[in-house]
Amino acid sequence: MAVKTTEAGTREAVQEFRNEPFTDFSKPENRQAMQQAVEKVRSQLGREYDILIGGERIRTPEKFRSYNPSRKSEVIGVFQKGTPELAAQAVEAAYKKFQQWERTPAAERAGILFRTASLVRQRKLELGAWMVFEVGKNWAEADADVAEAIDFCEFYAREMLRLAGPQPLTPIAGEVNELRYIPLGVGVVIPPWNFPLAIMLGMTTAAWVSGNTVVLKPSSDAPAIAAQFMALMEEAGLPAGVVNYLPGSGATAGNALVTHPKTRFVAFTGSKEVGLGINELAAKAPPGQIWIKRVVAEMGGKDSIVVDAGVDVDAAVEGVFASAFGFQGQKCSACSRAIVVQDVYDAFLEKLRARVEKVRIGPTDDPNVYLGPVINETAMRSILNYIEIGKKEGRLITGGKAAGGDGYFIEPTVIADVAPKARISQEEIFGPVLAVLKARDFEDALDIANNTEFGLTGAVYSNSRERLEEARARFHVGNLYLNRKCTGAMVGAHPFGGFNMSGTDSKAGGRDYLLLFTQAKVISEKMPPQR
Numbered sequence: 001m002a003v004k005t006t007e008a009g010t011r012e013a014v015q016e017f018r019n020e021p022f023t024d025f026s027k028p029e030n031r032q033a034m035q036q037a038v039e040k041v042r043s044q045l046g047r048e049y050d051i052l053i054g055g056e057r058i059r060t061p062e063k064f065r066s067y068n069p070s071r072k073s074e075v076i077g078v079f080q081k082g083t084p085e086l087a088a089q090a091v092e093a094a095y096k097k098f099q100q101w102e103r104t105p106a107a108e109r110a111g112i113l114f115r116t117a118s119l120v121r122q123r124k125l126e127l128g129a130w131m132v133f134e135v136g137k138n139w140a141e142a143d144a145d146v147a148e149a150i151d152f153c154e155f156y157a158r159e160m161l162r163l164a165g166p167q168p169l170t171p172i173a174g175e176v177n178e179l180r181y182i183p184l185g186v187g188v189v190i191p192p193w194n195f196p197l198a199i200m201l202g203m204t205t206a207a208w209v210s211g212n213t214v215v216l217k218p219s220s221d222a223p224a225i226a227a228q229f230m231a232l233m234e235e236a237g238l239p240a241g242v243v244n245y246l247p248g249s250g251a252t253a254g255n256a257l258v259t260h261p262k263t264r265f266v267a268f269t270g271s272k273e274v275g276l277g278i279n280e281l282a283a284k285a286p287p288g289q290i291w292i293k294r295v296v297a298e299m300g301g302k303d304s305i306v307v308d309a310g311v312d313v314d315a316a317v318e319g320v321f322a323s324a325f326g327f328q329g330q331k332c333s334a335c336s337r338a339i340v341v342q343d344v345y346d347a348f349l350e351k352l353r354a355r356v357e358k359v360r361i362g363p364t365d366d367p368n369v370y371l372g373p374v375i376n377e378t379a380m381r382s383i384l385n386y387i388e389i390g391k392k393e394g395r396l397i398t399g400g401k402a403a404g405g406d407g408y409f410i411e412p413t414v415i416a417d418v419a420p421k422a423r424i425s426q427e428e429i430f431g432p433v434l435a436v437l438k439a440r441d442f443e444d445a446l447d448i449a450n451n452t453e454f455g456l457t458g459a460v461y462s463n464s465r466e467r468l469e470e471a472r473a474r475f476h477v478g479n480l481y482l483n484r485k486c487t488g489a490m491v492g493a494h495p496f497g498g499f500n501m502s503g504t505d506s507k508a509g510g511r512d513y514l515l516l517f518t519q520a521k522v523i524s525e526k527m528p529p530q531r
């Protein structure tokens with residue numbers, strides 16, 4: 001069993017990894033505590049945050065703001081605008097720090113990550129409240145995001161201890177052989193806004209616990225949450241310069257980071273378009289670059305739930321509802337197509353409509369709200385445009401327009417009778433819009449499920465063992481769920497990553513993940529013959 005060093009300097013056995021429990025907000029004491037966290041964060045809105053490079057705090061003449069999508073004019077924070085020059089400075093600083101950090105023992109790095117986990121756990125509700133304000137997560141969604149972040153810390157710290165231990169090799173007479181997982185160098189971490197703590201923290205901590213240094217360019221829609229995390233890593237004892245914080249536009253700061261010759265790898269999660277662009281840019285070796293950059297790119301999805309004949313329609317409706325409309329459908333794993341076998345199609349649609357129409361929409365600082373806003377005006381326009389396309393491509397069952405109010409609210413929308421190759425059946429919408437497709441039979445449903453360029457998540461509701469086995473073999477997605485919803489992957493239990501245009505299948509939260517942030521060095525020493 002691995003051993004960790006505690007804050008008091010004693011060594012203790014590391015317990016087996018277990019997922020962080022979710023907070024039960026039906027309990028009055030938890031509701032009250034969360035309400036206090038919401039008020040505390042509300043009192044901190046509007047602050048200005050610095051760029052952090054090698055421990056130095058930097059302000060730029062140009063600033064940008066992040067806003068509350070539930071109340072368009074409420075400023076969450078004011079941020080410096082990273083320039084290409086500052087991007088180069090950040091990579092150089094990270095490169096310098098790498099020379100020292102890579103020699104820091106793995107157990108020490110893991111120890112800092114265990115402390116980070118404890119601090120995130122202590123601030124669980126407060127970090128959740130930041131997400132309520134900055135990206136419009138409802139309380140349960142925000143809490144789940146923080147729990148996942150804690151899980152990433154706990155899991156990757158253990159993984160680093162495992163990888164730092166002896167690795168099995170075939171014995172050869174007269175030699176001592178060893179395989180070490182060593183870090184790569186400077187990593188550029190580019191997260192999306194939709195899991196603004198969990199994914200941002202997951203990619204960043206995986207990189208540094210493996211011995212790399214990082215330039216973190218947060219999403220411009222969620223830079224305040226990343227700033228809270230920077231402060232927390234410092235408190236956990238992470239030396240200055242191991243993670244450098246450079247907010248700014250993807251097209252300028254982001255590109256400069258990706259193309260820099262001292263950047264060794266890029267860990268990206270976001271849209272297909274941006275991911276492919278980064279992959280292409282990273283493939284070019286500028287003068288002075290002495291490696292092939294590694295790109296970990298997790299991208300979009302067009303995820304389907306297949307509903308077979310003979311199932312418990314209520315259970316299928318609940319699974320589809322939660323997968324399609326949780327966090328307003330703004331998850332890469334969100335169900336955006338329900339493919340329903342014709343025998344249960346009408347019953348399914350009727351029950352789904354009734355379920356969706358019960359939803360309460362509004363600003364997510366209200367604990368009774370289920371459906372919050374979409375992230376910003378561009379997203380709102382794009383989603384409403386897809387709804388108009390959908391009205392022509394199918395039959396509107398419910399929703400279909402903006403929901404009014406002071407935020408970017410859209411009614412949860414269901415469009416039925418959509419053809420398999422229709423645009424709303426093929427393109428990622430990333431909002432509260434579900435297409436429902438009718439399949440002749442189970443085989444036809446599986447064919448439709450596999451007909452996009454993506455391959456991230458999928459689910460099947462069926463009572464037939466044979467059909468479930470058929471789905472296991474033929475449904476081509478990185479994360480397949482049977483008789484349950486297709487969102488809510490748990491670290492350790494459901495390593496996460498997609499096929500085809502959904503990305504490089506990095507399996508975040510799994511045992512293979514840290515290998516993407518390391519390279520293996522094999523050392524063979526010839527021993528004198530034994531007498």
Ligand code: NAD
Pocket residue numbers: 190191192193194195199217218219220249250251252254255258269270271272274275277278298299300301331332333428430456497498502503
């Ligand atoms: P996005 O692609 O617009 O942005 C992602 C990040 O890339 C942001 O930090 C952004 O600032 C940065 N960026 C933008 N242009 C850039 C450029 N030219 N160079 C460098 N960086 C650049 O995605 P988003 O809107 O933040 O997130 C939503 C998308 O992310 C959806 O497509 C969703 O499916 C996907 N996503 C995938 C996963 C997964 O695990 N597969 C998880 C979450 C989100």
